[in-house]
Amino acid sequence: MTFDGAVIKEQGVTFAIVIVKSHILNSSHLIDEARTDFSSHFPGMPLILMAQNSRGVPTYQGRKDIVNFLSKIDYRRIPWKRYTV
Incomplete structure (x- = not known):
């Protein structure tokens, strides 16, 4: 599986962002599954x-x-990376 994401440290908080298909954000079940x-x-x-x-x-x-x-912020400034797992 491959996916695009980023790890960012800002104001002392390190967090991850993962790009998902838009329909996932329309369903709490799919959000939980993705998480x-x-x-x-x-x-x-x-x-x-x-x-x-x-x-x-x-x-x-x-x-x-x-x-x-x-x-x-402009999402294009995020240091995106392709992850392969």
Whole structure:
């Protein structure tokens, strides 16, 4: 399995972001499933899920303070990496 994500340290908090398909953010069951699947790759870190709409506009789901921070920055500045597990 491969996925795109990033680990960021900001204001003393280290957290992970994982890109998911947009339909995942529309279902609490799928959100929980994605969190379970990806959290093992980022142990002990808050996990943020990100999806993009057809125009590339990101939507974030997760801890509110981190989501608020991410909503104010250009997602292209995030150091994305492709993970293979």
